[in-house]
Amino acid sequence: MQQALFDYTLYLADSALILGQRNSAWCGHGPILEQDIAITNITLDLIGQSRSLYQYAAQLKGGDATEDSLAYLRNEREYKNCLLAERPNGDWGQTILRQFLFSCFQRELYTQLTKEKDSTLAAIATKSLKEVNYHCRWSGEWVLRLGDGTAESHTRLATALENLWPYTGELFKGVEYELALGMDPASLYTPWLSAVQSTFEEATLSLAPVASCFMQLGGKTGIHTEELGYILADLQYMQRAYPGCDW
Amino acid sequence: MEMRNLEELFQQKIDQEVKIEPKDWMPDAYRKTNIRQISQHAHSEIVGMLPEGNWISRAPSLKRKAILIAKVQDEAGHGLYLYAAAETLGQSREQMINDLHSGKAKYSSIFNYPTLTWADMGAVGWLVDGAAIMNQVMLTRTSYGPYARAMVRICKEESFHQRQGFETLLVLSKGSEAQRALCQDAINRWWWPSLMMFGPRDSESTNSDMSMKWKIKRKTNDELRQQFVDMIAEQVKLLGMTLPDPNLRWNESRNHCDFGEINWDEFWQVVKGNGPCNKERLEARKKAWEDGAWVREAAQAHANKQRTRNKAA
């Protein structure tokens, strides 16, 4: 097995799953029915992406690995999702900003992946890219609404930006398995930043307060925030309590 | 035209199975009954998202997680279609939501029961959605057009719900001893509450029944309940499980299943707000609505600004 490719695929899968898991908490609790349904569509897209990726990873690993054994039976230190995905939902502003930052990154990343020589990853990226484009659009419009809307929504969004920005640096800092595959994400930074900035400008959201913030790293190599342990306790409860069962 | 004449014409239409549409003349009580019933139905869908949503984060496999999310999301859609149907009668969605939050409007009591284990996802789908579908299929022929059309759309989507519920239990019934125990336990807990979903016995009411005359409803509580019991009593055999009712048996002479007495005291207690989760359910809905207020305001404010800017440009 190609360890680097396996790790890289898990990184993509874990990030999609953990963000999907986070977003799924909105189902039934959204600010208005139409948007409850909208964010849940994104949740389903993310979980769908993670399943395709886990299935591929399981194939790479061989043996009796399955999408579920990878998702449900790895521990905190084995999870490779980016830290951004595990940040708490907070209010609607924090959730949509997290989605926007992540989706814009995913758009650059998947665009690059569609040209990859690994045909499975390229195919997954091609399929997912359509979804991701819509996520960027949907979350970008919400950034605009909240930034421009009322004084309260603007303040809340600015707070969310301060909360989340320190977790964006990691996305562009290549780790061992990325570099081994020649997938250094550093080149994605400029197009990502310019997309993010242009929406922020329209939303009158200033990057100045976070411009020089210290970036948190570690998620991609399994060093997470305290949040992840709780997320996994929830996510994996059934498989841990009833090992070896079919559901 | 005289009032009496209008009422006769209205009843004629109903009798001839002509649907009533939003702008048609209708008796005030018909309008009110429909608003009340459709909004209660909508509230039931929305509150009904909570007990199942409870298990989204803990679903035992990624496939089950996706199915459950899609199902709970469908319920949001159903609530939305129903609110829209009620809005055609002149009641705003916001007003209906306020009535739910203030306790003026009700929702189906079944959602005041807790979902304690994963097997409850199966039991809710099979029994609760199964009971709801009996009612909903009948409602696709209800006399008020927008309500009937909403129900057609909902019924198409609901059949997936009941099937996935039964299949969830089927997998458990073929699983380990612990899984089989989960399955039987969930059936035991959900059986009686799901029978209560059909409402009190027909004999509890002796008055002439306008809902039937106006064809808002087409079958009585006891008719629907009997149909449900007959159906489930057969299906439970496929699971190799039992229903928790010693008096349940096939009655050759009636060509129906006999079954035991429902605990009506419990029924009325839950209706009155004393069920296991009444408080939590309402609190959760209020919290979502109140936490969302600034979001709805901001979106509206942005749209207004945008319109002004476009005009100025």
Add this chain to the structure above:
Amino acid sequence: MLHFIKKLYYGDIPDASSGAAPLNDKQQPATDWPLWEVFIRSKQGLDHKHVGSLHATDAQMAIENARDVYTRRQEGVSIWVVESKYITASNPAEAGELYEPAADKVYRHPTFYDLPDEVKHM
């Protein structure tokens, strides 16, 4: 008239039994987002058909909400939305004068004309 309706059905718990106040008929000034009507073309070549309504702050959001709400099962390939207040409907009370005059114009329908069997496909 409401007092006639005593029978209870699933999802229809009477106010009196639940200790609730009667439904408030007075409309409060709504801060609801505006209501939009949604029309969907289910596949290329067919008409857009009214499927329902939803709330949205503007046309763009209405399209996206319609996509999320009404096309989850691939029900459509094209969406129209229009704010409900811009729909003008004919008056049902005028149905007689509007539609009945068409009833006796049987000659507008092809089946009105008897042709010999030899004439095929006309």
